[in-house]
Amino acid sequence: xxxxxxxxxxxxxxxxxxxxxxxxxxxxxxxxxxxxxxxxxxxxxxxxxxxxxxxxxxxxxxxxxxxxxxxxxxxxxxxxxxxxxxxxxxxxxxxxxxxxxxxxxxxxxxxxxxxxxxxxxxxxxxxxxxxxxxxxxxxxxxxxxxxxxxxxxxxxxxxxxxxxxxxxxxxxxxxxxxxxxxxxxxxxxxxxxxxxxxxxxxxxxxxxxxxxxxxxxxxxxxxxxxxxxxxxxxxxxxxxxxxxxxxxxxxxxxxxxxxxxxxxxxxxxxxxxxxxxxxxxxxxxxxxxxxxxxxxxxxxxxxxxxxxxxxxxxxxxxxxxxxxxxxxxxxxxxxxxxxxxxxxxxxxxxxxxxxxxxxxxxxxxxxxxxxxxxxxxxxxxxxxxxxxxxxxxxxxxxx
Numbered sequence: 001x002x003x004x005x006x007x008x009x010x011x012x013x014x015x016x017x018x019x020x021x022x023x024x025x026x027x028x029x030x031x032x033x034x035x036x037x038x039x040x041x042x043x044x045x046x047x048x049x050x051x052x053x054x055x056x057x058x059x060x061x062x063x064x065x066x067x068x069x070x071x072x073x074x075x076x077x078x079x080x081x082x083x084x085x086x087x088x089x090x091x092x093x094x095x096x097x098x099x100x101x102x103x104x105x106x107x108x109x110x111x112x113x114x115x116x117x118x119x120x121x122x123x124x125x126x127x128x129x130x131x132x133x134x135x136x137x138x139x140x141x142x143x144x145x146x147x148x149x150x151x152x153x154x155x156x157x158x159x160x161x162x163x164x165x166x167x168x169x170x171x172x173x174x175x176x177x178x179x180x181x182x183x184x185x186x187x188x189x190x191x192x193x194x195x196x197x198x199x200x201x202x203x204x205x206x207x208x209x210x211x212x213x214x215x216x217x218x219x220x221x222x223x224x225x226x227x228x229x230x231x232x233x234x235x236x237x238x239x240x241x242x243x244x245x246x247x248x249x250x251x252x253x254x255x256x257x258x259x260x261x262x263x264x265x266x267x268x269x270x271x272x273x274x275x276x277x278x279x280x281x282x283x284x285x286x287x288x289x290x291x292x293x294x295x296x297x298x299x300x301x302x303x304x305x306x307x308x309x310x311x312x313x314x315x316x317x318x319x320x321x322x323x324x325x326x327x328x329x330x331x332x333x334x335x336x337x338x339x340x341x342x343x344x345x346x347x348x349x350x351x352x353x354x355x356x357x358x359x360x361x362x363x364x365x366x367x368x369x370x371x372x373x374x375x376x377x378x379x380x381x382x383x384x385x386x387x388x389x390x391x392x393x394x395x396x397x398x399x
Contacts, residue, residue: 005163012159013370016363019149022132026146026153027356029129030206033337034350036122037295043115048102050090050111059105061258062276068108069093069101082275083261098123147214153356154207160359161200164193185369192362199355202338202348206356209336212329222332223325230325253279257286260306264288267304267316285314296339296346298330 016023059065066078073095080094083105090102090111100114127133134142164175175193182190212218220230257276264274273291285305293300298319305315319327334340338349 008159008163012156012163013367015152016156016360017367019152020360020364022145022149023153023156024357024360025132026129026150027353027360029125030353031350031357032125033122033129034346034353037339038343040115040118040122043118044100044102047113047115048090048111050088050104052088053106057106060108062261063254063257065091065103065105065108066093066254066257066278069103069110072110073101078278080275080277082273084273085271143214147211150207150210150214154204154211156359156363157196157200157203157207160196164196185366188362188365188369192359192366195355195358195362199352199359202352203356205335206338206349206352209332212332213336219329222329226324226328228323228325253282256308256311260286260288260308260311263306263311264290264304268292268302279308283308294339294342296334296337297342298327298334298340 060068062081066081069078070076076095076099078093079096080092082092082094083089089105091105092100092102092114094100098119102111102114103109104111124133127135130146131139131142132146174190175197178194179186179190212222216233223230257278261274261276264276265271267288268290270292271290272293273289273295275289275291277287277289279286286308288304288306289301290304291301295301300319302318303315304313304317306312307314319330322330331340335345336349338345338347341348
């Protein structure tokens with residue numbers, strides 16, 4: 001058992017040293033992204049003022065609303081409309097390139113654009129989290145690096161838990177709680193153990209889900225583990241989703257959208273968010289995402305496609321209709337950010353990311369101290385050998 005721990009340690013140490021800075025970057029950026037969705041929503045809400053509608057007021061039909069917004073936005077092409085049930089909530093119109101505007105649903109007046117500062121900040125942080133800030137063709141290399149380092153981090157989490165699991169009851173307190181008055185190596189070792197102990201479960205989920213996100217083989221493995229055939233990989237055209245072949249949203253493309261919106265609202269009681277993907281042709285079905293949560297809980301989301309002319313259901317996909325593999329894969333996507341468990345899950349994920357950063361810091365500090373101690377021993381050994389050789393030469397001269 002002792003020999004196995006030693007072998008694992010000598011894998012644990014170099015992996016942590018080599019991948020340390022990248023893992024530190026992913027941990028810090030992961031912490032900053034903890035409440036991304038909520039912070040952006042809060043920043044957006046401070047960028048506009050919407051007056052409460054008078055009693056009995058009705059929202060504009062989508063056709064009228066979008067026509068007025070299109071006139072105000074000029075050549076910009078709307079791609080989505082997002083609505084909430086609160087009468088005082090604005091309609092959110094999305095455009096290609098992640099730009100959004102908020103519109104008074106009763107007058108069609110454009111109230112403001114979404115908070116550019118918040119979105120730009122989180123876009124930069126996301127770029128560093130996924131691609132280490134790389135752009136263009138360099139992102140493929142950066143993604144390979146972050147994927148490999150995440151795989152290494154998963155090994156560090158599992159191996160660290162195994163190595164420092166207390167073998168006796170007397171060691172339990174040293175592993176599960178902080179000690180006062182420590183400094184240097186003893187402090188770093190204590191922090192490394194305690195934070196690792198309390199962070200191991202969420203960090204395992206975060207790194208495992210990141211592995212599924214990073215590698216197609218890992219994503220496919222999720223389906224194979226439950227006896228399902230993985231879905232075919234979508235071909236990439238090199239263009240942002242929805243950017244190709246999109247026709248201007250005007251004229252016939254707007255006809256009948258409000259009727260379909262009403263039909264979608266009737267599909268799910270207690271909905272909180274309905275997002276309509278605007279059609280790219282007059283014959284294409286109109287697709288809705290209906291959410292009973294805040295956008296980050298896959299079991300509360302459903303997809304609905306309605307026939308453009310008749311309003312009949314073309315496709316209805318609540319979470320309950322998913323296969324086991326698809327359910328598991330969907331949960332893993334949002335388990336990575338903790339959103340699958342709501343605000344509590346996000347908070348735990350954020351704390352675990354902070355813990356990951358401290359683990360890297362203390363781990364590198366311990367490795368540096370070990371290296372310095374090794375150098376000191378080596379120098380001491382060299383000095384002893386040099387002194388021994390000097391004594392031998394002196395004895396030879398005497399004789």
